[in-house]
Amino acid sequence: MKNQVKKKILELKKEKNAVILAHYYAPDEVQELADYIGDSFYLAKIAKKSTADIIVFCGVYFMGESAKILNPDKKVLMPNITADCPMAHMVAEGKIEEMRKKYDDLAVVCYINSTAELKSKSDVCVTSSNAVSIVKSLPNKNIFFIPDKNLGAFVAEQVPEKNIILNDGYCPIHAKISAKEVKAEKEMHPCSLVLTHPECEGDVLAISDYIGSTAEIIDYVKASLCKEFIICTEDGVKFKLKSDNPDKKFYFPTTRPCCADMKLNTLEKLLFALETEENEILIDGKTGEAAIAPLDKMLELAR
Ligand code: 13P
Ligand code: SF4
Numbered sequence: 001m002k003n004q005v006k007k008k009i010l011e012l013k014k015e016k017n018a019v020i021l022a023h024y025y026a027p028d029e030v031q032e033l034a035d036y037i038g039d040s041f042y043l044a045k046i047a048k049k050s051t052a053d054i055i056v057f058c059g060v061y062f063m064g065e066s067a068k069i070l071n072p073d074k075k076v077l078m079p080n081i082t083a084d085c086p087m088a089h090m091v092a093e094g095k096i097e098e099m100r101k102k103y104d105d106l107a108v109v110c111y112i113n114s115t116a117e118l119k120s121k122s123d124v125c126v127t128s129s130n131a132v133s134i135v136k137s138l139p140n141k142n143i144f145f146i147p148d149k150n151l152g153a154f155v156a157e158q159v160p161e162k163n164i165i166l167n168d169g170y171c172p173i174h175a176k177i178s179a180k181e182v183k184a185e186k187e188m189h190p191c192s193l194v195l196t197h198p199e200c201e202g203d204v205l206a207i208s209d210y211i212g213s214t215a216e217i218i219d220y221v222k223a224s225l226c227k228e229f230i231i232c233t234e235d236g237v238k239f240k241l242k243s244d245n246p247d248k249k250f251y252f253p254t255t256r257p258c259c260a261d262m263k264l265n266t267l268e269k270l271l272f273a274l275e276t277e278e279n280e281i282l283i284d285g286k287t288g289e290a291a292i293a294p295l296d297k298m299l300e301l302a303r
Contacts, residue, residue, distance in 0.1 A: 005267050006033055012274040019052035020270070021067070023059040024214045025236035025262035030058050030079075030270060037240065039215035040066075040112050041127035041302070047071060048299060056273055058265040060085040061281075065116050066125075068281040069291045079269035081279040083261045088114050090147040090169025096121045099144040099165060107140035110294060111148050113171070116283050118146060120290035123297070128198050129213035130302040132158045137301055150174070154198040154205060173259045174199035177232050179207055181253040185230045189251055192228035195220060200232050208232065221245055234259050 010033070013020060021043050022034035031037045036046045040063060047055055047067035054075045057064035061084045068076040091114070100106055110122035111131070119125055126134045128151060135143055136159050143162050145152035147169030156164035177200050186194065186207075195217045196208035205211055210220050214237050221229055221241055228249045231237060234257050241250050273279045283291075 002029070002267065005271050009033060009267065009271050009274060012271070013056075016054055016274065017052050018054035018056055018274060019046075019050050020056045020058065021046060022265070023063060023236075023262065024218070024240055025234040025259050026058045026265045027236070027263055027267075028239040029267050030265050031236070031239050033267070033270075034058060039127065039129060039213050041129045041213070042215055043067075044070065044112065044127070044295070045299065047076075050074070054274075054277070056270065057281075058270060059083070060088075060259075060261050062088045062113055062115060064281045065283060066112060066119075066295060068283055069116060069119070069288050069295055072283075072288055072292075075277065076281045077273040077277060078279045078281060079266065079273050080264040081281075083264040085113050085171075085261060087147055087169050087171045088118075091118055091167055095167065096144065096146070103142040103144075103165075105140050106142045106144055107138050108144045108146065109135060109138075110146050111151055112295075112298075114147055116287050116291045119294050120287045122146070122294045124301065125294045125298040127213065127298070129216055130298065131155050131198075134298065134301045135159050135162060135164070138162075148199060150201060150205075151198045153202060154211065171199040173234055173257050174232075175201055176255060177201070177204055177253050177257055178255070179203040181255060182207060182230060182232060185251050185253060189228050189230065189249075191226070192230050192249075192251060193224065193226050194230045194232065197233035204232055218244065221248065233257060234262065236262060 020034045022037045048070045064078045108122040112127045144165045146167045149166045152166045193209040195210045
C-alpha cells in the first residue's frame with residue numbers, strides 16, 4: 001500500500017513538474033521521498049531558486065508561506081494546510097508599532113518562524129542558522145527581535161554590542177526540553193556531547209557543548225570524532241542523523257520533543273495535494289509584496 005502511494009507521488013511529481021521540499025522535522029517516509037530536505041534557511045533558498053511549476057512544501061504553514069512570498073507566480077501546496085507553528089503568531093497586536101515609536105533607529109528582526117503579516121512589518125528576516133551574523137551586520141543599535149525570546153536571548157549573548165529587546169514568544173516543543181532531563185541523559189551517557197537548538201531555554205543552552213540550527217547540528221555530528229550525542233531538538237532530525245552516521249548513537253530527552261504539526265505531513269496527504277492541487281497557499285497581494293523585502297534582505301545578507 002505504502003509503495004503504491006510512493007509510486008503515485010513520484011509519477012505525479014514528474015507529470016506536473018513539481019518539486020517536494022521537506023523540513024528535517026517531517027515524518028521519515030516523507031524525508032525519504034523528498035527532492036530536498038533541510039532546515040528553514042536551506043529550504044527558503046531552494047524555493048527561491050526552483051524552476052518547478054509546483055512546490056510542495058512538507059513543513060509548517062510559515063515555511064510554505066515563505067516559499068510563496070519568494071515565488072508569487074508559482075503554485076505552492078502543502079500536504080496539510082492546517083500544519084501551523086504556534087510560535088509564528090506570538091507577537092502581541094500593536095507591539096511592533098509601539099517599539100518603532102519608542103526607538104527611532106529600531107530594526108525589527110523577524111525570525112522566519114512567523115506569519116507573513118509579521119514579516120511584512122519587519123526590516124529583515126533571519127533563521128536560526130544566520131540570526132547572529134545578520135544582527136551583527138545591521139547598523140542599528142536597537143533591535144526588536146520577534147517572535148522567539150529564546151533565540152533572541154541567544155543572539156543577545158553573542159552580540160553584546162546591540163540592545164536587543166525580546167518579545168514573549170517561544171516554541172512549545174523546544175521550551176519543554178528540560179535541563180533536568182538533559183542532565184539525566186548525560187549521567188547515563190557521560191561520553192556524549194549535548195547539541196542544542198537555540199529555541200531551547202537558557203538553562204539547557206548553558207549545559208550544551210554546541211548550539212546550532214537543525215542543519216548545523218547535523219553538520220556538527222558528521223564532522224565530530226565523538227560517537228554519542230544527546231540531541232536537544234525535534235526528534236525528526238534522527239532520520240538524517242542516523243542515515244549519515246550509522247555508527248553513531250543518538251539520545252533524546254525522555255519527554256520526546258515531537259512537533260505534532262510537522263507530523264501532519266503524511267505520505268497520503270502529500271499524494272492528496274499532488275492529485276487535487278488543493279491546499280494551495282494564497283497570500284493577499286499587499287502583505288505578500290511587503291514581506292518580500294525582509295526575506296530577500298535575509299538571503300542577501302546571509303550570502
Ligand atoms: P530550523 O531553522 O533549524 O530549521 O528550525 C525550524 C524550526 O521550526 C525549529 O523549531
Ligand atoms: Fe514551530 Fe516549534 Fe514546531 Fe518548529 S518545532 S514548527 S518552532 S512549534
